[in-house]
Amino acid sequence: MQRYFIDKSEIADELVLPAEIYHHAIRVMRLHVDSQFELVLKTQKVALMRITQVTKEEARAVLINWIETKVELPVHVTIACALSKSDKAEWIVQKGTELGASEFIFFAGEFSVAKWEQKKVAKKVERLSKVALNAAQQSHRTKIPTVQYNQSLTSIELSGFDYKLVAYEESAKNGEKSNLFGLTESMKKEITNSKQPELLAIFGPEGGISPREVDYMEKNRFVFAGLGPRIMRAETAPLYLLSALSFVIELG
Amino acid sequence: MQRYFIDKSEIADELVLPAEIYHHAIRVMRLHVDSQFELVLKTQKVALMRITQVTKEEARAVLINWIETKVELPVHVTIACALSKSDKAEWIVQKGTELGASEFIFFAGEFSVAKWEQKKVAKKVERLSKVALNAAQQSHRTKIPTVQYNQSLTSIELSGFDYKLVAYEESAKNGEKSNLFGLTESMKKEITNSKQPELLAIFGPEGGISPREVDYMEKNRFVFAGLGPRIMRAETAPLYLLSALSFVIELG
Numbered sequence: 428m429q430r431y432f433i434d435k436s437e438i439a440d441e442l443v444l445p446a447e448i449y450h451h452a453i454r455v456m457r458l459h460v461d462s463q464f465e466l467v468l469k470t471q472k473v474a475l476m477r478i479t480q481v482t483k484e485e486a487r488a489v490l491i492n493w494i495e496t497k498v499e500l501p502v503h504v505t506i507a508c509a510l511s512k513s514d515k516a517e518w519i520v521q522k523g524t525e526l527g528a529s530e531f532i533f534f535a536g537e538f539s540v541a542k543w544e545q546k547k548v549a550k551k552v553e554r555l556s557k558v559a560l561n562a563a564q565q566s567h568r569t570k571i572p573t574v575q576y577n578q579s580l581t582s583i584e585l586s587g588f589d590y591k592l593v594a595y596e597e598s599a600k601n602g603e604k605s606n607l608f609g610l611t612e613s614m615k616k617e618i619t620n621s622k623q624p625e626l627l628a629i630f631g632p633e634g635g636i637s638p639r640e641v642d643y644m645e646k647n648r649f650v651f652a653g654l655g656p657r658i659m660r661a662e663t664a665p666l667y668l669l670s671a672l673s674f675v676i677e678l679g
Numbered sequence: 680m681q682r683y684f685i686d687k688s689e690i691a692d693e694l695v696l697p698a699e700i701y702h703h704a705i706r707v708m709r710l711h712v713d714s715q716f717e718l719v720l721k722t723q724k725v726a727l728m729r730i731t732q733v734t735k736e737e738a739r740a741v742l743i744n745w746i747e748t749k750v751e752l753p754v755h756v757t758i759a760c761a762l763s764k765s766d767k768a769e770w771i772v773q774k775g776t777e778l779g780a781s782e783f784i785f786f787a788g789e790f791s792v793a794k795w796e797q798k799k800v801a802k803k804v805e806r807l808s809k810v811a812l813n814a815a816q817q818s819h820r821t822k823i824p825t826v827q828y829n830q831s832l833t834s835i836e837l838s839g840f841d842y843k844l845v846a847y848e849e850s851a852k853n854g855e856k857s858n859l860f861g862l863t864e865s866m867k868k869e870i871t872n873s874k875q876p877e878l879l880a881i882f883g884p885e886g887g888i889s890p891r892e893v894d895y896m897e898k899n900r901f902v903f904a905g906l907g908p909r910i911m912r913a914e915t916a917p918l919y920l921l922s923a924l925s926f927v928i929e930l931g
Binding site for chain 2: 496497498525527566567568604607608653655657659660667668671673678679
């Protein structure tokens with residue numbers, strides 16, 4: 428069923444569809460009187476709606492009932508990716524949203540070949556936020572992931588994260604295996620105590636993480652984790668992490 | 680380090696690089712005398728090689744030593760995807776290879792919107808096999824995944840698979856959680872007894888799996904597994920499965 432996000436915390440008995448939703452629901456999806464759709468409020472509550480009236484100018488819908496959903500990953504995951512050569516940002520945001528990420532941060536790593544021109548940053552972030560919105564609707568999320576850009580790894584605000592992880596190829600090469608597993612185990616414990624852990628996960632560029640960045644993350648008690656024995660492209664590693672988290676926490 | 684596959688089971692003390700490797704190593708990557716690269720034999724043995732001579736016509740290299748590697752997923756995974764609207768086949772093969780899949784099968788599902796014209800199948804499979812080769816080299820696999828096309832789900836040969844799974848959205852909707860986890864647990868047991876389980880994993884098209892296909896898979900004892908509460912695009916689900924398998928089997 429079609430799902431839309433609306434920028435309201437509550438809705439009246441009868442709702443006049445906002446212009447954007449009107450356009451997509453009526454013009455694009457050809458919904459009509461008695462068609463149903465889902466509406467996600469800012470509170471993340473999900474309403475099942477029925478269209479009652481359609482004119483050339485507007486459409487009205489009424490609430491059928493509230494839907495109980497539990498689709499959000501119990502961990503609040505922030506995926507922070509260094510800019511990579513083949514700019515896969517859109518792709519990381521789309522797939523990462525399907526897989527349950529809450530926030531995306533793109534930053535210029537010291538070894539990043541790619542750069543975002545300062546004057547283009549706002550446009551890129553706006554574009555990526557739109558990708559996140561569409562993917563959230565498509566994958567029936569109740570939360571729209573946020574997207575931001577940071578000048579560097581060290582400018583990412585670390586306070587507020589319960590767990591800080593970096594996907595470190597050297598760890599994998601040295602056969603490091605258990606760090607990610609250990610991390611998920613302790614997050615699971617917190618979740619069973621009905622906490623929602625906040626995880627920051629850093630992913631380097633093709634060129635890797637610089638010695639200074641490694642030093643900075645060691646000082647700040649990051650967990651250096653290998654993601655298995657195969658070398659993954661920069662855009663694949665975040666999906667590995669999110670899939671593993673979902674599997675062990677939501678299915679395990 | 681650059682890695683190449685060679686269609687030989689053994690190499691002499693001195694090797695004249697095959698034309699394709701010569702072109703890529705010397706012309707594209709600009710390797711020169713004393714440059715090192717890795718060579719993967721048909722036996723999956725990995726040789727560390729040093730270039731000893733470069734002319735306009737050929738290049739020679741010698742074996743430095745054999746490299747001990749364990750980069751292959753301990754489960755032999757066959758990813759079978761119904762053709763999907765937005766033809767993401769290349770993408771599934773590239774990412775699935777990075778994540779350790781051994782075989783890819785594309786088939787026309789009963790509810791598949793997309794179709795592959797019979798006369799184009801050979802070219803598509805050839806193209807996808809090249810994608811698998813490149814991804815295998817890039818992710819330092821020792822095995823090149825195979826790619827094939829099947830007319831339908833029922834024409835896929837089932838004998839020889841120890842485990843048969845289908846990613847079933849209805850299962851997820853009904854809150855089915857434990858089937859995939861149970862499957863991985865029993866595969867882990869086999870692996871600890873130094874077996875290599877053979878897993879077939881089926882992924883339907885956007886339109887879903889037809890009642891007849893469901894019936895066929897039930898008759899053939901497939902495990903119907905949900906992959907978490909979020910709806911994933913057709914091309915995302917196989918990556919979720921492969922990542923989860925790697926995490927629980929290689930890191931767990």
